[in-house]
Amino acid sequence: xxxxxxxxxxxxxxxxxxxxxxxxxxxxxxxxxxxxxxxxxxxxxxxxxxxxxxxxxxxxxxxxxxxxxxxxxxxxxxxxxxxxxxxxxxxxxxxxxxxxxxxxxxxxxxxxxxxxxxxxxxxxxxxxxxxxxxxxxxxxxxxxxxxxxxxxxxxxxxxxxxxxxxxxxxxxxxxxxxxxxxxxxxxxxxxxxxxxxxxxxxxxxxxxxxxxxxxxxxxxxxxxxxxxxxxxxxxxxxxxxxxxxxxxxxxxxxxxxxxxxxxxxxxxxxxxxxxxxxxxxxxxxxxxxxxxxxxxxxxxxxxxxxxxxxxxxxxxxx
Amino acid sequence: xxxxxxxxxxxxxxxxxxxxxxxxxxxxxxxxxxxxxxxxxxxxxxxxxxxxxxxxxxxxxxxxxxxxxxxxxxxxxxxxxxxxxxxxxxxxxxxxxxxxxxxxxxxxxxxxxxxxxxxxxxxxxxxxxxxxxxxxxxxxxxxxxxxxxxxxxxxxxxxxxxxxxxxxxxxxxxxxxxxxxxxxxxxxxxxxxxxxxxxxxxxxxxxxxxxxxxxxxxxxxxxxxxxxxxxxxxxxxxxxxxxxxxxxxxxxxxxxxxxxxxxxxxxxxxxxxxxxxxxxxxxxxxxxxxxxxxxxxxxxxxxxxxxxxxxxxxxxxxxxxxxxxxx
Numbered sequence: 001x002x003x004x005x006x007x008x009x010x011x012x013x014x015x016x017x018x019x020x021x022x023x024x025x026x027x028x029x030x031x032x033x034x035x036x037x038x039x040x041x042x043x044x045x046x047x048x049x050x051x052x053x054x055x056x057x058x059x060x061x062x063x064x065x066x067x068x069x070x071x072x073x074x075x076x077x078x079x080x081x082x083x084x085x086x087x088x089x090x091x092x093x094x095x096x097x098x099x100x101x102x103x104x105x106x107x108x109x110x111x112x113x114x115x116x117x118x119x120x121x122x123x124x125x126x127x128x129x130x131x132x133x134x135x136x137x138x139x140x141x142x143x144x145x146x147x148x149x150x151x152x153x154x155x156x157x158x159x160x161x162x163x164x165x166x167x168x169x170x171x172x173x174x175x176x177x178x179x180x181x182x183x184x185x186x187x188x189x190x191x192x193x194x195x196x197x198x199x200x201x202x203x204x205x206x207x208x209x210x211x212x213x214x215x216x217x218x219x220x221x222x223x224x225x226x227x228x229x230x231x232x233x234x235x236x237x238x239x240x241x242x243x244x245x246x247x248x249x250x251x252x253x254x255x256x257x258x259x260x261x262x263x264x265x266x267x268x269x270x271x272x273x274x275x276x277x278x279x280x281x282x283x284x285x286x287x288x289x290x291x292x293x294x295x296x297x298x299x300x301x302x303x304x305x306x307x308x309x310x311x312x313x314x315x316x317x318x
Numbered sequence: 319x320x321x322x323x324x325x326x327x328x329x330x331x332x333x334x335x336x337x338x339x340x341x342x343x344x345x346x347x348x349x350x351x352x353x354x355x356x357x358x359x360x361x362x363x364x365x366x367x368x369x370x371x372x373x374x375x376x377x378x379x380x381x382x383x384x385x386x387x388x389x390x391x392x393x394x395x396x397x398x399x400x401x402x403x404x405x406x407x408x409x410x411x412x413x414x415x416x417x418x419x420x421x422x423x424x425x426x427x428x429x430x431x432x433x434x435x436x437x438x439x440x441x442x443x444x445x446x447x448x449x450x451x452x453x454x455x456x457x458x459x460x461x462x463x464x465x466x467x468x469x470x471x472x473x474x475x476x477x478x479x480x481x482x483x484x485x486x487x488x489x490x491x492x493x494x495x496x497x498x499x500x501x502x503x504x505x506x507x508x509x510x511x512x513x514x515x516x517x518x519x520x521x522x523x524x525x526x527x528x529x530x531x532x533x534x535x536x537x538x539x540x541x542x543x544x545x546x547x548x549x550x551x552x553x554x555x556x557x558x559x560x561x562x563x564x565x566x567x568x569x570x571x572x573x574x575x576x577x578x579x580x581x582x583x584x585x586x587x588x589x590x591x592x593x594x595x596x597x598x599x600x601x602x603x604x605x606x607x608x609x610x611x612x613x614x615x616x617x618x619x620x621x622x623x624x625x626x627x628x629x630x631x632x633x634x635x636x637x638x639x640x641x642x643x644x645x
Binding site: 127216219221222223225234311312313314 | 373376378380381402406407408409410411414415417418419422423424425426427428436437440441471473474484487488491
């Protein structure tokens with residue numbers, strides 16, 4: 001199995017390298033460069049000599065390959081550069097924004113997995129029952145309504161009907177003001193969690209329905225095991241691989257989802273930082289945050305694969 | 319029928335699809351009783367309802383199928399009316415089952431030993447006793463390397479070893495009745511014989527009753543005292559094994575015997591086969607279900623015959639007079 005994990009790790013690294021190339025190329029294709037980005041309209045006032053000097057400072061004249069390698073080298077050693085608009089080191093900015101996004105993501109995933117697995121199993125155990133049909137209908141709505149619609153609707157509803165909107169106060173850190181922080185994170189996490197719950201519910205329901213028809217579940221019932229043990233040890237344990245795989249995929253989408261939700265709920269997370277940076281053509285920030293999202297996605301995928309391999313003894317012999 | 323009160327008594331059992339208008343029965347009015355310590359065989363083609371009848375005993379019918387009518391009594395207690403908790407107590411400890419396909423009948427993600435321990439824990443054993451008993455029963459079924467088998471995942475063992483482990487699991491909580499639902503169908507012929515002998519010797523040791531379900535009359539005959547022959551969801555003949563082989567009273571039983579290869583006799587030509595197909599369980603045709611395939615069918619067969627006595631320890635559902643036809 002170690003060989004399989006090593007192979008998976010290698011393919012993960014190759015994917016990440018590909019991601020780095022794509023990000024680099026796309027950002028070079030955008031109009032403007034580092035000078036126009038940091039100085040804006042005033043870039044037009046620069047003298048020829050100044051431009052040459054700045055070109056040299058930013059390395060604009062160098063070949064794309066050497067630009068790429070120097071960026072990649074710096075990134076790998078933890079030097080993510082300096083933001084062009086705020087002149088702060090990007091690594092520090094990320095260190096501030098990452099916990100916000102992580103907290104949001106983890107809470108959204110927890111809500112999604114709990115709701116999704118619960119309703120998925122409940123539906124699969126009584127297929128066609130009124131509760132199952134209601135759950136499936138809700139899941140369809142949850143999948144169909146985009147998070148920005150649900151998010152803005154929730155914000156409007158909460159603030160106009162209940163005059164309750166924790167996000168209007170400035171963001172509180174998890175450890176600085178835990179109660180306010182949880183209120184601020186809970187609602188966006190719910191919005192994101194609904195979509196995840198819908199996807200996980202459908203996966204769980206299908207998996208449990210399928211496993212429930214298998215002979216070993218009949219064996220378990222036939223030897224007198226309690227129904228709760230049948231559900232946990234036989235149905236859910238075997239459904240775990242598809243559920244975890246689906247959770248991994250959803251966590252990947254979640255990274256994209258936070259971009260919009262953080263904007264709506266005014267959370268100073270990575271997503272909002274990315275949107276601001278794109279508007280400002282803040283290349284170092286955009287590069288690093290995009291790279292971080294991509295790395296997160298790829299690593300999550302790898303972890304779900306490793307998890308599946310660990311949980312299923314049959315994979316050791318493959 | 320051997321003496322003693324029946325450990326299992328099935329009465330007028332109907333199994334099928336429950337619909338709001340006109341339920342569709344697949345098992346039609348099966349009555350069978352098994353005395354304590356008795357060995358009974360149920361023989362029939364696939365689709366004859368033999369497995370469904372036995373699954374219905376423990377309430378393990380696949381989704382969509384239900385017991386429509388009749389009773390299933392275990393030691394005098396009607397299981398069709400038992401509370402789920404009571405049914406769970408009887409499953410495994412009163413009536414245990416061994417299934418057709420051992421490779422698919424164990425949870426692929428749990429070790430074999432654990433799955434036997436789990437069965438014991440469900441019946442009040444504590445962790446240490448359950449482990450001790452697991453080792454004991456794995457030894458009883460003739461597995462050489464008990465520790466290895468116990469610590470293996472199902473995919474790491476052969477079909478024969480798995481079926482032995484399944485039998486060990488069934489024996490674990492010392493049931494009064496073992497239902498073996500075609501336990502050798504998925505195995506090699508040599509293994510098949512070993513499993514058969516194993517169950518016979520375990521039966522002799524423990525004195526439990528055994529119901530052996532099979533499509534192979536030849537296999538069943540080695541083990542059981544009585545045979546119930548099923549066709550199209552009904553028992554068409556019920557007799558001692560000797561009577562079945564000496565003087566079958568139903569043309570279908572006779573045809574099954576004719577299709578058996580018999581060791582020791584010289585075969586001239588081919589084995590007999592039964593022409594036609596078994597009826598579709600959904601067909602509403604009246605009369606004897608075997609009529610379309612029966613060589614001796616008459617007009618009387620348009621009405622369905624009931625199981626009636628044909629001499630000592632023999633019953634058959636056929637209009638023909640005994641001896642009026644030859645095999």
